[in-house]
Amino acid sequence: MITVINYGAGNLPNVVRAFEHLGAAIEVTDDAAVVSTASAVVLPGVGATRDTMESLAQLGMTEVLPQVIASGRPFLGICVGMQVLCGESEEFGLHPCLDVLAGTVRRLPGGQKVPHIGWNQLHYQEQTRDHPLFAEIPNQSEFYFVHSYYCDVADPSLVAGTTDYGMAFPAW
Amino acid sequence: MLTRRIIPCLDVKAGRVVKGISFINHRDAGDPVALASAYNEAGADELVFYDITASSDERNIMVEVVERTARQVFIPLTVGGGLRTTDDMYRMLRAGADKVSINTAAVLNPQLITDGARRFGSQCIVLSIDARRMADSADDSPRWEVFTHTGGTPRSTGLEAISWAQRGVELGAGEIVINSMDSDGQQSGYDLELLRTMSRAVAVPLIASGGAGSPEDMYRGLAEGEADAVLAATIFHFGTYTIAQVKAYLAEQGVPVRQTV
Numbered sequence: 001m002i003t004v005i006n007y008g009a010g011n012l013p014n015v016v017r018a019f020e021h022l023g024a025a026i027e028v029t030d031d032a033a034v035v036s037t038a039s040a041v042v043l044p045g046v047g048a049t050r051d052t053m054e055s056l057a058q059l060g061m062t063e064v065l066p067q068v069i070a071s072g073r074p075f076l077g078i079c080v081g082m083q084v085l086c087g088e089s090e091e092f093g094l095h096p097c098l099d100v101l102a103g104t105v106r107r108l109p110g111g112q113k114v115p116h117i118g119w120n121q122l123h124y125q126e127q128t129r130d131h132p133l134f135a136e137i138p139n140q141s142e143f144y145f146v147h148s149y150y151c152d153v154a155d156p157s158l159v160a161g162t163t164d165y166g167m168a169f170p171a172w
Numbered sequence: 173m174l175t176r177r178i179i180p181c182l183d184v185k186a187g188r189v190v191k192g193i194s195f196i197n198h199r200d201a202g203d204p205v206a207l208a209s210a211y212n213e214a215g216a217d218e219l220v221f222y223d224i225t226a227s228s229d230e231r232n233i234m235v236e237v238v239e240r241t242a243r244q245v246f247i248p249l250t251v252g253g254g255l256r257t258t259d260d261m262y263r264m265l266r267a268g269a270d271k272v273s274i275n276t277a278a279v280l281n282p283q284l285i286t287d288g289a290r291r292f293g294s295q296c297i298v299l300s301i302d303a304r305r306m307a308d309s310a311d312d313s314p315r316w317e318v319f320t321h322t323g324g325t326p327r328s329t330g331l332e333a334i335s336w337a338q339r340g341v342e343l344g345a346g347e348i349v350i351n352s353m354d355s356d357g358q359q360s361g362y363d364l365e366l367l368r369t370m371s372r373a374v375a376v377p378l379i380a381s382g383g384a385g386s387p388e389d390m391y392r393g394l395a396e397g398e399a400d401a402v403l404a405a406t407i408f409h410f411g412t413y414t415i416a417q418v419k420a421y422l423a424e425q426g427v428p429v430r431q432t433v
Contacts, residue, residue, distance in 0.1 A: 119430040
């Protein structure tokens with residue numbers, strides 16, 4: 001059973017539909033107690049880190065999520081659901097995030113169109129080729145991006161894949 | 173490298189696609205879900221639904237269309253037409269749209285751009301602009317005026333298109349669609365001067381609309397017009413060219429595109 005967190009994120013129905021399409025068993029919850037005992041957790045997301053952190057805090061998720069991740073259970077953060085893993089974010093003023101991953105959420109470099117919108121290639125890092133998440137996804141596959149911020153991760157060995165847009169940024 | 177996007181656009185009225193579509197004979201050519209699915213398979217990078225219905229009853233039908241489409245089609249979907257409040261936007265996003273597009277409502281109430289961006293993020297809010305060359309503007313420094321209600325009788329706004337787009341971005345729009353009313357339906361190419369001027373004036377992605385009649389027109393829109401994506405209806409709906417043909421042509425010219433078929 002995969003537990004998908006409902007904290008009001010706009011793309012929740014699309015994440016649910018994607019899992020349904022794959023035939024995966026899921027439950028959707030806004031209950032931190034349910035998340036704390038879940039066997040696998042997905043944190044979807046669209047929008048800004050500040051709003052996301054506020055919504056997660058209201059539901060008591062900011063204490064539970066780091067514990068779930070520290071326990072080694074599978075966790076997938078999508079879009080801003082990944083970004084909030086960082087220590088802090090510069091979006092709409094510097095503010096703390098979940099601090100599971102040392103790093104800062106920063107704005108993409110200027111001199112190009114921002115947001116970065118469209119299909120762009122994912123480049124795997126050498127160390128993550130054998131991760132089960134990428135078993136059926138060939139290197140250089142194209143994914144649809146739509147974002148203005150990225151995770152500036154302190155330890156590059158933790159990054160599974162990068163994408164180029166004015167710089168190579170962590171995309172997985 | 174970020175690829176340039178090819179975006180078919182479908183006009184939907186009361187749950188049915190209205191412009192005649194002939195590129196797929198074996199399917200229900202009026203069913204937006206079947207068409208969205210066909211365009212997805214054909215390699216479209218994104219889809220746009222314009223809801224041209226007038227009544228709120230029919231708007232509910234559109235919500236249902238978006239929901240059914242989102243279950244089958246996993247490329248991004250933008251929905252526009254008749255969205256006047258952030259609650260209107262929310263219904264479409266909740267139904268499965270990835271972005272919402274606003275046009276007339278934004279001119280009448282620019283605050284809607286900001287409210288939408290605050291609630292859903294700028295990346296969700298597409299500002300669509302219909303513009304016509306001003307008759308009195310000089311050939312060497314043309315100016316374009318924004319019109320609203322272009323689905324019916326176009327209304328002049330007195331707004332200059334480039335500065336309106338810049339204001340829209342300041343207010344929170346994450347993307348601009350610029351539709352040339354002079355070129356629309358002519359199939360003789362986009363208004364390249366309008367595109368280039370607009371692309372250089374705004375820091376967000378620009379989608380070209382209105383006038384594409386061939387893959388070469390699309391190439392010029394991207395290369396000379398400096399657009400980030402091209403939107404088209406007629407050229408694809410009537411099967412004049414397939415998306416694969418357009419992408420093959422663009423790739424030959426050195427334009428990065430997502431190869432799917």
